[in-house]
Amino acid sequence: MADERDPELPGLLLRTERDLFVPLLREAADRDFELRTACPGWTVRDVLAHCGAALTRVVEGRFERGVFSPEANDRDIAERAGWTNARVVDELERGMTGAGPVIAASGGKLDGIALGEWVHAGDVREAFGVPGAYAGPGLDPALDLLAAVTRDRGTVPLTARLTGADGELALGAEDGDRERARYAGDGATLIRLYAGRPLTGTRYELTGARESELNLFG
Structure with missing residues:
Protein backbone atom coordinates (compact mmCIF):
# COMPACT_ATOMS: atom_id res chain seq x y z
CA MET A 1 0.00 0.00 0.00
CA ALA A 2 1.34 3.37 -1.04
CA ASP A 3 2.66 5.96 1.42
CA GLU A 4 2.23 8.97 -0.91
CA ARG A 5 -0.50 10.22 -3.20
CA ASP A 6 -0.62 8.63 -6.62
CA PRO A 7 -2.43 11.06 -8.97
CA GLU A 8 -3.62 8.18 -11.13
CA LEU A 9 -5.16 6.31 -8.20
CA PRO A 10 -8.57 8.05 -8.15
CA GLY A 11 -9.12 7.32 -11.84
CA LEU A 12 -8.01 3.71 -11.39
CA LEU A 13 -10.46 3.30 -8.52
CA LEU A 14 -13.33 4.81 -10.50
CA ARG A 15 -12.66 2.68 -13.59
CA THR A 16 -12.27 -0.49 -11.52
CA GLU A 17 -15.56 0.24 -9.82
CA ARG A 18 -17.28 1.17 -13.08
CA ASP A 19 -16.49 -2.20 -14.65
CA LEU A 20 -17.97 -4.06 -11.67
CA PHE A 21 -20.74 -1.75 -10.54
CA VAL A 22 -22.40 -0.60 -13.76
CA PRO A 23 -23.23 -4.16 -14.93
CA LEU A 24 -24.84 -4.80 -11.53
CA LEU A 25 -26.99 -1.71 -12.00
CA ARG A 26 -27.92 -2.65 -15.57
CA GLU A 27 -29.24 -5.99 -14.33
CA ALA A 28 -31.22 -4.51 -11.42
CA ALA A 29 -35.00 -4.27 -11.56
CA ASP A 30 -36.65 -0.87 -11.34
CA ARG A 31 -37.98 -1.72 -7.87
CA ASP A 32 -34.38 -2.20 -6.68
CA PHE A 33 -33.72 1.49 -7.30
CA GLU A 34 -36.38 2.26 -4.68
CA LEU A 35 -34.53 0.45 -1.89
CA ARG A 36 -33.38 2.54 1.06
CA THR A 37 -29.66 2.95 1.69
CA ALA A 38 -27.43 3.74 4.67
CA CYS A 39 -27.61 7.41 3.63
CA PRO A 40 -30.50 8.94 5.60
CA GLY A 41 -33.47 9.71 3.36
CA TRP A 42 -31.83 8.45 0.19
CA THR A 43 -32.89 5.54 -1.99
CA VAL A 44 -30.55 3.69 -4.33
CA ARG A 45 -31.70 5.94 -7.15
CA ASP A 46 -30.98 9.06 -5.06
CA VAL A 47 -27.46 7.85 -4.33
CA LEU A 48 -26.80 7.12 -7.99
CA ALA A 49 -28.23 10.48 -9.10
CA HIS A 50 -26.01 12.26 -6.58
CA CYS A 51 -22.94 10.32 -7.73
CA GLY A 52 -23.57 10.94 -11.40
CA ALA A 53 -24.18 14.65 -10.81
CA ALA A 54 -21.01 15.03 -8.74
CA LEU A 55 -18.85 13.36 -11.38
CA THR A 56 -20.45 15.37 -14.17
CA ARG A 57 -19.52 18.55 -12.31
CA VAL A 58 -15.95 17.29 -12.02
CA VAL A 59 -15.70 16.44 -15.72
CA GLU A 60 -17.22 19.80 -16.73
CA GLY A 61 -15.22 21.78 -14.17
CA ARG A 62 -18.31 23.30 -12.53
CA PHE A 63 -17.34 24.07 -8.95
CA GLU A 64 -19.52 27.00 -7.97
CA ARG A 65 -19.74 27.86 -4.29
CA GLY A 66 -21.61 25.30 -2.20
CA VAL A 67 -21.62 22.83 -5.05
CA PHE A 68 -21.37 19.80 -2.78
CA SER A 69 -23.52 21.07 0.07
CA PRO A 70 -26.54 19.02 1.24
CA GLU A 71 -28.82 21.58 -0.43
CA ALA A 72 -26.95 21.28 -3.74
CA ASN A 73 -27.05 17.50 -3.50
CA ASP A 74 -30.82 17.60 -3.02
CA ARG A 75 -31.19 19.92 -6.03
CA ASP A 76 -29.11 17.58 -8.20
CA ILE A 77 -31.32 14.66 -7.23
CA ALA A 78 -34.51 16.66 -7.84
CA GLU A 79 -33.27 17.75 -11.29
CA ARG A 80 -33.03 14.07 -12.27
CA ALA A 81 -36.43 13.09 -10.91
CA GLY A 82 -37.88 12.77 -14.41
CA TRP A 83 -35.02 10.66 -15.76
CA THR A 84 -35.30 6.96 -16.35
CA ASN A 85 -33.15 4.72 -14.18
CA ALA A 86 -31.15 3.81 -17.27
CA ARG A 87 -30.34 7.46 -17.92
CA VAL A 88 -29.19 7.91 -14.32
CA VAL A 89 -26.84 4.95 -14.75
CA ASP A 90 -25.65 6.29 -18.12
CA GLU A 91 -24.56 9.56 -16.51
CA LEU A 92 -22.81 7.71 -13.71
CA GLU A 93 -20.92 5.51 -16.18
CA ARG A 94 -19.75 8.53 -18.18
CA GLY A 95 -18.58 10.25 -15.03
CA MET A 96 -16.68 7.24 -13.75
CA THR A 97 -14.97 7.03 -17.13
CA GLY A 98 -14.06 10.69 -17.56
CA ALA A 99 -13.41 12.11 -14.10
CA GLY A 100 -10.04 10.45 -13.46
CA PRO A 101 -7.81 12.87 -15.42
CA VAL A 102 -9.50 15.92 -13.88
CA ILE A 103 -9.06 14.53 -10.37
CA ALA A 104 -5.45 13.59 -11.13
CA ALA A 105 -4.70 17.19 -12.11
CA SER A 106 -6.32 18.64 -8.98
CA GLY A 107 -3.30 18.06 -6.74
CA GLY A 108 -5.37 16.04 -4.28
CA LYS A 109 -8.21 18.53 -3.81
CA LEU A 110 -10.74 16.26 -5.53
CA ASP A 111 -9.46 12.88 -4.35
CA GLY A 112 -12.20 12.68 -1.74
CA ILE A 113 -14.82 12.67 -4.49
CA ALA A 114 -13.44 9.47 -6.00
CA LEU A 115 -13.30 7.88 -2.57
CA GLY A 116 -16.85 9.00 -1.83
CA GLU A 117 -18.09 7.53 -5.11
CA TRP A 118 -16.58 4.17 -4.19
CA VAL A 119 -18.18 4.29 -0.74
CA HIS A 120 -21.55 5.09 -2.29
CA ALA A 121 -21.19 2.08 -4.58
CA GLY A 122 -20.78 0.08 -1.39
CA ASP A 123 -23.94 1.69 -0.02
CA VAL A 124 -25.85 0.47 -3.06
CA ARG A 125 -24.38 -3.03 -2.92
CA GLU A 126 -25.34 -3.25 0.74
CA ALA A 127 -28.89 -2.16 -0.08
CA PHE A 128 -28.99 -4.87 -2.74
CA GLY A 129 -27.77 -7.44 -0.21
CA VAL A 130 -24.50 -8.12 -2.05
CA PRO A 131 -21.92 -9.76 0.25
CA GLY A 132 -18.75 -7.76 0.87
CA ALA A 133 -20.41 -4.48 -0.06
CA TYR A 134 -17.37 -2.37 0.87
CA ALA A 135 -14.76 -4.87 -0.31
CA GLY A 136 -13.89 -6.46 -3.65
CA PRO A 137 -11.21 -5.53 -6.21
CA GLY A 138 -11.49 -1.83 -5.44
Whole structure:
Protein backbone atom coordinates (compact mmCIF):
# COMPACT_ATOMS: atom_id res chain seq x y z
CA MET A 1 0.00 0.00 0.00
CA ALA A 2 1.34 3.37 -1.04
CA ASP A 3 2.66 5.96 1.42
CA GLU A 4 2.23 8.97 -0.91
CA ARG A 5 -0.50 10.22 -3.20
CA ASP A 6 -0.62 8.63 -6.62
CA PRO A 7 -2.43 11.06 -8.97
CA GLU A 8 -3.62 8.18 -11.13
CA LEU A 9 -5.16 6.31 -8.20
CA PRO A 10 -8.57 8.05 -8.15
CA GLY A 11 -9.12 7.32 -11.84
CA LEU A 12 -8.01 3.71 -11.39
CA LEU A 13 -10.46 3.30 -8.52
CA LEU A 14 -13.33 4.81 -10.50
CA ARG A 15 -12.66 2.68 -13.59
CA THR A 16 -12.27 -0.49 -11.52
CA GLU A 17 -15.56 0.24 -9.82
CA ARG A 18 -17.28 1.17 -13.08
CA ASP A 19 -16.49 -2.20 -14.65
CA LEU A 20 -17.97 -4.06 -11.67
CA PHE A 21 -20.74 -1.75 -10.54
CA VAL A 22 -22.40 -0.60 -13.76
CA PRO A 23 -23.23 -4.16 -14.93
CA LEU A 24 -24.84 -4.80 -11.53
CA LEU A 25 -26.99 -1.71 -12.00
CA ARG A 26 -27.92 -2.65 -15.57
CA GLU A 27 -29.24 -5.99 -14.33
CA ALA A 28 -31.22 -4.51 -11.42
CA ALA A 29 -35.00 -4.27 -11.56
CA ASP A 30 -36.65 -0.87 -11.34
CA ARG A 31 -37.98 -1.72 -7.87
CA ASP A 32 -34.38 -2.20 -6.68
CA PHE A 33 -33.72 1.49 -7.30
CA GLU A 34 -36.38 2.26 -4.68
CA LEU A 35 -34.53 0.45 -1.89
CA ARG A 36 -33.38 2.54 1.06
CA THR A 37 -29.66 2.95 1.69
CA ALA A 38 -27.43 3.74 4.67
CA CYS A 39 -27.61 7.41 3.63
CA PRO A 40 -30.50 8.94 5.60
CA GLY A 41 -33.47 9.71 3.36
CA TRP A 42 -31.83 8.45 0.19
CA THR A 43 -32.89 5.54 -1.99
CA VAL A 44 -30.55 3.69 -4.33
CA ARG A 45 -31.70 5.94 -7.15
CA ASP A 46 -30.98 9.06 -5.06
CA VAL A 47 -27.46 7.85 -4.33
CA LEU A 48 -26.80 7.12 -7.99
CA ALA A 49 -28.23 10.48 -9.10
CA HIS A 50 -26.01 12.26 -6.58
CA CYS A 51 -22.94 10.32 -7.73
CA GLY A 52 -23.57 10.94 -11.40
CA ALA A 53 -24.18 14.65 -10.81
CA ALA A 54 -21.01 15.03 -8.74
CA LEU A 55 -18.85 13.36 -11.38
CA THR A 56 -20.45 15.37 -14.17
CA ARG A 57 -19.52 18.55 -12.31
CA VAL A 58 -15.95 17.29 -12.02
CA VAL A 59 -15.70 16.44 -15.72
CA GLU A 60 -17.22 19.80 -16.73
CA GLY A 61 -15.22 21.78 -14.17
CA ARG A 62 -18.31 23.30 -12.53
CA PHE A 63 -17.34 24.07 -8.95
CA GLU A 64 -19.52 27.00 -7.97
CA ARG A 65 -19.74 27.86 -4.29
CA GLY A 66 -21.61 25.30 -2.20
CA VAL A 67 -21.62 22.83 -5.05
CA PHE A 68 -21.37 19.80 -2.78
CA SER A 69 -23.52 21.07 0.07
CA PRO A 70 -26.54 19.02 1.24
CA GLU A 71 -28.82 21.58 -0.43
CA ALA A 72 -26.95 21.28 -3.74
CA ASN A 73 -27.05 17.50 -3.50
CA ASP A 74 -30.82 17.60 -3.02
CA ARG A 75 -31.19 19.92 -6.03
CA ASP A 76 -29.11 17.58 -8.20
CA ILE A 77 -31.32 14.66 -7.23
CA ALA A 78 -34.51 16.66 -7.84
CA GLU A 79 -33.27 17.75 -11.29
CA ARG A 80 -33.03 14.07 -12.27
CA ALA A 81 -36.43 13.09 -10.91
CA GLY A 82 -37.88 12.77 -14.41
CA TRP A 83 -35.02 10.66 -15.76
CA THR A 84 -35.30 6.96 -16.35
CA ASN A 85 -33.15 4.72 -14.18
CA ALA A 86 -31.15 3.81 -17.27
CA ARG A 87 -30.34 7.46 -17.92
CA VAL A 88 -29.19 7.91 -14.32
CA VAL A 89 -26.84 4.95 -14.75
CA ASP A 90 -25.65 6.29 -18.12
CA GLU A 91 -24.56 9.56 -16.51
CA LEU A 92 -22.81 7.71 -13.71
CA GLU A 93 -20.92 5.51 -16.18
CA ARG A 94 -19.75 8.53 -18.18
CA GLY A 95 -18.58 10.25 -15.03
CA MET A 96 -16.68 7.24 -13.75
CA THR A 97 -14.97 7.03 -17.13
CA GLY A 98 -14.06 10.69 -17.56
CA ALA A 99 -13.41 12.11 -14.10
CA GLY A 100 -10.04 10.45 -13.46
CA PRO A 101 -7.81 12.87 -15.42
CA VAL A 102 -9.50 15.92 -13.88
CA ILE A 103 -9.06 14.53 -10.37
CA ALA A 104 -5.45 13.59 -11.13
CA ALA A 105 -4.70 17.19 -12.11
CA SER A 106 -6.32 18.64 -8.98
CA GLY A 107 -3.30 18.06 -6.74
CA GLY A 108 -5.37 16.04 -4.28
CA LYS A 109 -8.21 18.53 -3.81
CA LEU A 110 -10.74 16.26 -5.53
CA ASP A 111 -9.46 12.88 -4.35
CA GLY A 112 -12.20 12.68 -1.74
CA ILE A 113 -14.82 12.67 -4.49
CA ALA A 114 -13.44 9.47 -6.00
CA LEU A 115 -13.30 7.88 -2.57
CA GLY A 116 -16.85 9.00 -1.83
CA GLU A 117 -18.09 7.53 -5.11
CA TRP A 118 -16.58 4.17 -4.19
CA VAL A 119 -18.18 4.29 -0.74
CA HIS A 120 -21.55 5.09 -2.29
CA ALA A 121 -21.19 2.08 -4.58
CA GLY A 122 -20.78 0.08 -1.39
CA ASP A 123 -23.94 1.69 -0.02
CA VAL A 124 -25.85 0.47 -3.06
CA ARG A 125 -24.38 -3.03 -2.92
CA GLU A 126 -25.34 -3.25 0.74
CA ALA A 127 -28.89 -2.16 -0.08
CA PHE A 128 -28.99 -4.87 -2.74
CA GLY A 129 -27.77 -7.44 -0.21
CA VAL A 130 -24.50 -8.12 -2.05
CA PRO A 131 -21.92 -9.76 0.25
CA GLY A 132 -18.75 -7.76 0.87
CA ALA A 133 -20.41 -4.48 -0.06
CA TYR A 134 -17.37 -2.37 0.87
CA ALA A 135 -14.76 -4.87 -0.31
CA GLY A 136 -13.89 -6.46 -3.65
CA PRO A 137 -11.21 -5.53 -6.21
CA GLY A 138 -11.49 -1.83 -5.44
CA LEU A 139 -10.69 -2.19 -1.74
CA ASP A 140 -6.89 -1.95 -1.93
CA PRO A 141 -6.84 1.20 -4.12
CA ALA A 142 -9.63 2.63 -1.94
CA LEU A 143 -7.49 2.10 1.17
CA ASP A 144 -4.49 3.76 -0.48
CA LEU A 145 -6.71 6.69 -1.48
CA LEU A 146 -8.14 6.83 2.04
CA ALA A 147 -4.62 7.17 3.41
CA ALA A 148 -3.86 10.02 1.01
CA VAL A 149 -7.13 11.84 1.75
CA THR A 150 -6.70 11.57 5.53
CA ARG A 151 -3.16 12.92 5.30
CA ASP A 152 -4.31 15.81 3.14
CA ARG A 153 -7.15 16.67 5.53
CA GLY A 154 -4.97 16.37 8.62
CA THR A 155 -7.14 13.85 10.43
CA VAL A 156 -6.20 11.96 13.58
CA PRO A 157 -2.89 10.07 13.12
CA LEU A 158 -3.69 6.37 13.00
CA THR A 159 -1.83 3.19 12.16
CA ALA A 160 -3.96 0.35 10.79
CA ARG A 161 -2.99 -3.29 10.98
CA LEU A 162 -5.24 -4.90 8.42
CA THR A 163 -6.32 -8.52 8.48
CA GLY A 164 -4.45 -10.54 5.87
CA ALA A 165 -2.24 -7.64 4.77
CA ASP A 166 1.53 -7.30 5.05
CA GLY A 167 2.77 -4.29 6.97
CA GLU A 168 0.68 -1.41 8.25
CA LEU A 169 -1.20 1.50 6.71
CA ALA A 170 -0.53 5.01 8.03
CA LEU A 171 -3.48 7.38 7.98
CA GLY A 172 -3.94 10.97 9.07
CA ALA A 173 -1.37 13.67 9.70
CA GLU A 174 1.55 13.43 12.09
CA ASP A 175 0.85 15.30 15.31
CA GLY A 176 3.68 15.73 17.78
CA ASP A 177 1.20 16.37 20.56
CA ARG A 178 -0.79 13.19 19.98
CA GLU A 179 0.23 9.55 19.97
CA ARG A 180 -0.90 7.61 16.92
CA ALA A 181 -4.17 5.75 17.34
CA ARG A 182 -4.22 2.05 16.46
CA TYR A 183 -6.70 0.02 14.46
CA ALA A 184 -6.77 -3.73 14.00
CA GLY A 185 -9.35 -5.34 11.75
CA ASP A 186 -10.29 -5.79 8.11
CA GLY A 187 -10.06 -3.15 5.43
CA ALA A 188 -13.78 -3.00 4.69
CA THR A 189 -14.55 -2.17 8.33
CA LEU A 190 -11.88 0.55 8.29
CA ILE A 191 -13.64 2.08 5.28
CA ARG A 192 -16.94 1.94 7.17
CA LEU A 193 -15.36 3.74 10.13
CA TYR A 194 -14.01 6.61 8.05
CA ALA A 195 -17.19 6.83 5.96
CA GLY A 196 -19.48 6.89 9.01
CA ARG A 197 -21.32 3.77 7.87
CA PRO A 198 -23.11 1.29 10.20
CA LEU A 199 -20.75 -1.06 12.02
CA THR A 200 -23.31 -3.66 13.10
CA GLY A 201 -21.82 -7.16 12.96
CA THR A 202 -18.21 -6.02 12.46
CA ARG A 203 -15.19 -6.86 14.62
CA TYR A 204 -12.28 -4.48 15.14
CA GLU A 205 -10.06 -2.92 17.77
CA LEU A 206 -9.60 0.86 17.96
CA THR A 207 -7.43 2.49 20.60
CA GLY A 208 -6.34 6.11 21.00
CA ALA A 209 -9.25 7.63 19.09
CA ARG A 210 -13.03 7.72 19.07
CA GLU A 211 -15.04 6.47 16.10
CA SER A 212 -16.54 9.93 15.63
CA GLU A 213 -13.06 11.45 15.16
CA LEU A 214 -12.48 9.35 12.05
CA ASN A 215 -15.60 10.26 10.08
CA LEU A 216 -14.51 12.02 6.88
CA PHE A 217 -17.91 12.80 5.43
CA GLY A 218 -19.81 14.16 8.43
